[in-house]
Structure formats: C-alpha cells, structure tokens
Amino acid sequence: MDAVRTHGHAHHDDHAHHPGGIMRWVMTTNHKDIGTMYLWFSFAMLLVGGTMAFVIRAELFQPGLQIVTPEFFNQMTTLHGLIMVFGAIMPAFVGFANWQIPMMIGAPDMAFPRMNNWSFWLLPPAALLLIISLFVPGGGPAAGWTMYVPLATQMGPGMDFSIFAVHLLGMSSIMGSINIITTILNLRAPGMTLMKMPMFCWTWLITAYLLIAVMPVLAGAVTMILTDRHFGTAFFNAAGGGDPVLYQHIFWFFGHPEVYIIAIPAFGVISQVIPAFSRKPLFGYTSMVYATASIAILSFIVWAHHMYTVGMPVTGQLYFMYATMLIAVPTGVKVFNWVATMWKGSLTFETPMLFAIGFLFLFTLGGFSGLVLSLAAVDVQVHDTYYVVAHFHYVMVAGALFSAFAGVYFWLPKWTGRMYDETLGKWHFWLTIIFFNVTFFVQHFLGLAGMPRRVPDYALQFTEFNVISSIGAFGFGVSQLLLPYIVIKAIRSGEKAPQRPWEGADTLEWTHLPSPPPYHSFQTPPVVK
Ligand code: CU
DSSP: OHHHHHHTOHHHHHHHHSOOHHHHHHHOOOHHHHHHHHHHHHHHHHHHHHHHHHHHHHHTTSSSOOSSOHHHHHHHHHHHHHIIIIIIIHHHHHHHHHHHHHHHHTOSSOSOHHHHHHHHHTHHHHHHHHHHGGGSTTOSOOSTTTTOTTHHHHSOTHHHHHHHHHHHHHHHHHHHHHHHHHHHHHOOOTTOOGGGSOHHHHHHHHHHHHHHHHHHHHHHHHHHHHHHHHSOOOTTOGGGTOOHHHHHHHHHHHHHHHHHHHHHHHHHHHHHHHHHHHTSOOTTHHHHHHHHHHHHHHGGGOGGGGOGGGOOOHHHHHHHHHHHHHTHHHHHHHHHHHHHHHTTOOOOOOHHHHHHHHHHHHHHHHHHHHHHHHSHHHHHHHTTBHHHHHHHHHHIIIIIIHHHHHHHHHHHHHHHSBOOOHHHHHHHHHHHHHHHHHHHHHHHHHHHTTOBSSOSOOOGGGHHHHHHHHHHHHHHHHHTTHHHHHHHHHHHHOOBOOSSTTTTOOHHHHHHOOSOOSTTOOSOOOOOO
16 A cells, blocks of 8 residues: 555556456455465355256156156266365365464465456366366266276277366365465464464375375376376277276275365365364464374375275285375374363264264274275275275265364354354254265165266165165255355344354364363362473
C-alpha cells in the first residue's frame, strides 16, 4: 500500500491489486484462499468419484448384468480409482497443508504464492480430462487405475485423456511439493526448529519428498504407454522386444510410495487431533518423526508385493515379503504413540476426535489385512479378489477420508470463525463409520471366497454379501451429503467460535508445551524444562 500511495495513484491500482468476484479466486496467491479451493475441489471430486461407486455397487447389487455394459463398468472402476486418489484424497491434504503449514510455522504465506496458484489451477483441467474421457469414441479408460498394459496400450483415445490428466496432476503435485519443502525449510519463525514443528508439518515435509521422488516415475510410465500407443515404441510390447511386466515394476515403484503419500499426511492430521482432545502433548514426538521417515524410506523397497503372481523367483517373493512386513514396525510405533497419547488423558469425544479414533481402529484393521496380503503364499490365493478391495478401502477410506473429516471438523472453527453443529457432526460420524463397515467388511469374506474384482457379474453364492455391501455403499454415499450441509450451516449461522475452540487445546501450543491444560486434568502437570 505504501508503495502505491507514494506513486499517488492508489485509486487506479486498487482494482488491479484486489480483483473481486470470480477473479479473486482465479488470481489469488493467498494460501488460505488456495487451501479453501483445494478442499472444495476435493469434495466435488469425492462426489464425482462417489457417483461412480454408486454405479459400481448398483450393478453388483444383483448377479447378472442389469444396468451397465461390462466396458462401462470397467471405465467406472478405473475412473473411480483415479478420481478418488488424485482428485479427492491428495488435494484434500494439500488443502490442509496450504491452510495450516504457514500458520503452524509462523510464515506469512507459502514460499512461492504464484506457483501455489498454478498448482491448484492445474487440477480442474486434469479432472475435466478424466471426466470427458467418458464421452470420446470407445469411452473412458478401462484398464484399472493402475493402467496396466497391454490393456492400456490397446484401448481407445480415452486412455490418452487419462495419460494427459496424470501429467497435469503430477506437475501440480511436484510444484506443490517444492512449495511445501521450501516453506518449511526457509520460512520458519525464529526459534521454530525442525524438531519443534507440529507433527503435521513433519508429515508433509516427508510426503513432499516422496512426491518429488515418485511422480516423475509415474509420468515416465504413462509416457512410455503413450509412445507405445502412438509413436512405434515397444517398451511394454513383448512382440517388439519389450516386457509388460516392466510396466508393473515401474508403476508400483510409484504406486506403493503413493499409498504413503496419502497415508502420511493423514497421520499428521491425527497427530494434531488426538493430543488436542486428550489434553496431553503427543506421546513420543521424536519417535513419531523417525517412524514417519522410516515408513517413507521403506515404502521405496517393497513395490513388488503387488506383483507376487507375475512369476517372479521365490527369492524375490521372499525379499518383498519380509521388506513389506518390516513396515509394520514403524507403523506400530505410531499406533502405540497415539494410544499412549490418549492414555490417562482428559478425553472428550467431539466429532474430530470421533473420526480420529475411528481412523485409529479401522486403519489398524486395514494394516492387519495388509500384513495378511504381504505373505506371498496367502496373496497368490486372494490376488485380484475382493479381499484386496476390502483391504485398501480400509486404508484409503477409513484411513485417509476419516482423517480428512477429522481435520475439517477440527480446523473449521479456526478457518471460518464459526462452530459447526456438534450433533449433526456426530450423526455424520456414526452414519459414516457404520455404513463404511457394512460396505467393506463383508468384502473380506467375498474375497476369501474367491470373488474376483473388476468384474460386473458374479456367481450366485456371492449374492448376499454383495447385497449387504451395496446397501452399505448407498447409505455411506448419502451420509456424506451431511458434510457440505454442516460446513455451510456453520459458515452461515454457526455460533462464533471462541479463541480456543477445544478448551485450551491449540494446535501450535500442543507440540511445545509438555504440560496438559488445567481443564479435565487428573494429573499434576510435568515441569516445563
Ligand atoms: Cu504396496
């Protein structure tokens, strides 16, 4: 403003500096605006991907083919996966990063605000490419979200749309990661050493490095598909001297770390929420940092556990099996720390805490079924069955989505200055957790009984569990409409949020002060060093 005033034409520049209406959102460089856009975008994608899940579960409600063609069914499973992973979950946590990281470390904004704007605005065109791929000749991609060859090299132009969408999404993620790393390493307030940062910042710092390491690998893999499709290469074509299994290796070298790209920021949110509602600092902060880093490093050396059935040598299976089981160790450290944080805490169970505990319970279940799948001898029996589908939905939905909901309810008072309706929040939680389990728990049984995934029809003996699963899915989907209602109601007419909405449990403070607050505390606070 000062600079403008000295030039003596403030009234001319006002409009250019503060665009109004839609242009405010198009041109914004403010981390809070951009965080808000990420979060609404991800919710919109949750609805799009959820609609596709509706189509899938409607078709599977009965045996036989009723509603869609097998081709369209496969397009639905593919786009449901791509849209949920890249459109819904990842942007949600980037939204949290945008909102929280600058405030948590005392930075005025992200390090590269204009690049931040660009990172976000690459997402809508990518989402559009994925959606309009359904309407080109041959329809959308139908090779699964993993885009396995030779399917991916043979199908229609819908696959090219997906490849370009992945390119855009990758660019967005890489720029977002550069921004997060630079912000955390360069813009911390004096005194905010790395080991004093709130856990959420640590999880994003580690995740950003993971993203920079593996997004180019995915971009390379899909570009090789692109050149195999159109430019006469044969990277993955055995007839030309290539190898389709090579694609799986490259894809999963990205794909397994990707699981942790989703899970680690979720761990970060949970590590903020549980201490706040336990009125205790996070137990084992240092071990939490090192456990998170260990998980990230281990995530690079386990990829072929997705490929036990391609015909790899037994020694290879054994290596990938033991390496995978090793990840249970740092994960166990984290779960132990969360439980120890709650131990003897002055617990209260508002909506964010309910979602955090729901996360803890169900993510651990998903971890256990992952451990089951890590055993090569077991995996070859249930490979490509609904057991796998059940497993990763416990990790992705009960893990990432529950954590995102915990974060939204936890930080909404800070973001909007308004409290949400606690009763409705609790309804949202209970409907979500019940319908989630109705949908996905029975899929373990379907998988163990041998029902293959990505097939629109099934043998009659699978009917009952599929009916249950579909009813759960419809209930789960409809329950999610509560979330925008609760958020908009809070913004429009919510009670004014107090300075510290969770009774003294402020995210910043909780990482630094080893003492619990006076409220609810049964213990003598430990002495501050
Ligand atoms: Cu994996």
